[in-house]
Amino acid sequence: MNTDFQHGAMGPRPPDEDAIMVLLVDDQLMIGEALRRILASQPSIGFHYCSDPNTALKVAAEVRPTVILQDLVMPGVNGLDLVRQYRQSPATRDIPVIVLSTKEEAAVKSEAFAVGANDYLVKLPDRLELIARVRYHSRAYLNQLQRDEAYAALRESQRHLMAANLELQRLTKVDGLTGLSNRRYFDEYLAAEWARAAREGSPIAVMMIDVDEFKRYNDHYGHLAGDEVLKTVAEAIQAHCRQSSDLAARFGGEEFVMVLADATPGRTEELGTGLCRSIERLRVPHLASRVAGHVTISVGGALAVPEADTSPIRLVDAADKALYQSKAAGRNRATMMPEGVA
Structure with missing residues (x-):
């Protein structure tokens, strides 16, 4: 019967400097538990126990330990x-092996070194001596791996995986159609900037942007053409993010939103008007529009200095009310709420 238990990570491990993994091969459960307890005090040392020597080679290939503690006498x-x-297998031939014996015997020790053991300990070994030898042999093994071509290939694979993970994280924050930030990331970003502005006593602004008569555009030109319009508008909005702290996002449907940290009333008002004019200059045909013969937008903005323990929802609501006023006034314009209304 093979009894396996461990603390630390299981399975193949990348050979990182602090990722020490000990494999103990010993048929005595008491020895296994005693060594586990000794090594459990070391958070950077993982431990895997194999009680069946017949599976030791297979387990070593799977666990990829940095050092093997090997009992000499087993049934x-x-x-x-x-x-x-271990020395004949490509998967384990370079892994350091510390043999464990019940007594100090020069002949046995000599034979152990002759067949490829790296060290020799009488069990149960002293706690400090065991930890020191495990660390010494593991470091030597890891240093060897770092010089090995196969390890270089592994690190390259890990870099690709890390890059893929970073790209995946980025994609979870991006609207798939327009390439702007999505609603989820907008909520996270606004909450963080609101809290920062509250701590620093600085102003923050939100701009709500809506494509005028967009439903009529879709009905007249089709949804694929409508998607292209949203992309075009998104590019124009992104072009107005001129500070590193500016964020443009798709709020939903044909609505967009901008967050301006450290905003001023003058910049907020100028930005709202500039957005409307930049979309007008594109002259994207919209024959079904009751506003103009081309695509236009309406903008609503609000600015506030947040107070502690308040929610940014009030600022979004104020910007949305300003957007409604722009629409009620005939669309294709920007309306700014007076400072402090939010």
Whole structure:
């Protein structure tokens, strides 16, 4: 019967400097538990126990330890024969092996070194000595791996994986159609900037932007053409993000939103008007519009200095009310709420 238990990570491990993994091969559960307790005090040392020597080679190939603690005397298996097998297998041939014996015997020790063991300990070993030898042999092994071409390939693979993970994280924040930030990231960003502005006593502004008569555009030109309009408007909005703290996002449907940290009333008003004029200059045909013969937008903005323990929802609501006023006044214009209304 093979009894496995461990603390630390299981399975193949990238050979990082602090990722030490000990594999103990010993048929005595008491020894396994005693060594586990000794190593459990070291958070950077993982431990895996194999009680069945017949599976030791397979387990070592799977766990990829940085050091193997190998008992010499086990039922039906010679511990020295196992050391020979480790040295013959490509997966384990370079892994340091510390043999464990019940007593100090010069002949046995000499034979152990002859077949490929790296060290020799009498069990149960002293706690400090065991930890020191595990760390010493693991560091030597990891240093060797770092010089190995196969390890270089592994690190390259890990870099690709990290880049893929970063790209995945980025995609979770991006609206798939327009390439702007999505609603979820807008909510997170606004909450963070609101809290920062409250701490610093600085102003923050929100601009709500809506494509005028967009439903009529879709009905007249089709949804694919409507998607192209949203992309075009998004590009124009993004072009107005001129400070590193500016954020443009798709709020939903044909609505967009901008967050302006450290905003001023003058910049907010100028930006709203500039957005409307930049979309007008594109002259994207919209024959179904009751506003103009081309695509236009309406903008509503609000600015406030947040107070502690308040919600940014009030600022979004104020900007939305300003947007409604722009629409009620005939669309294709920007309306700014007076400062402090939010």
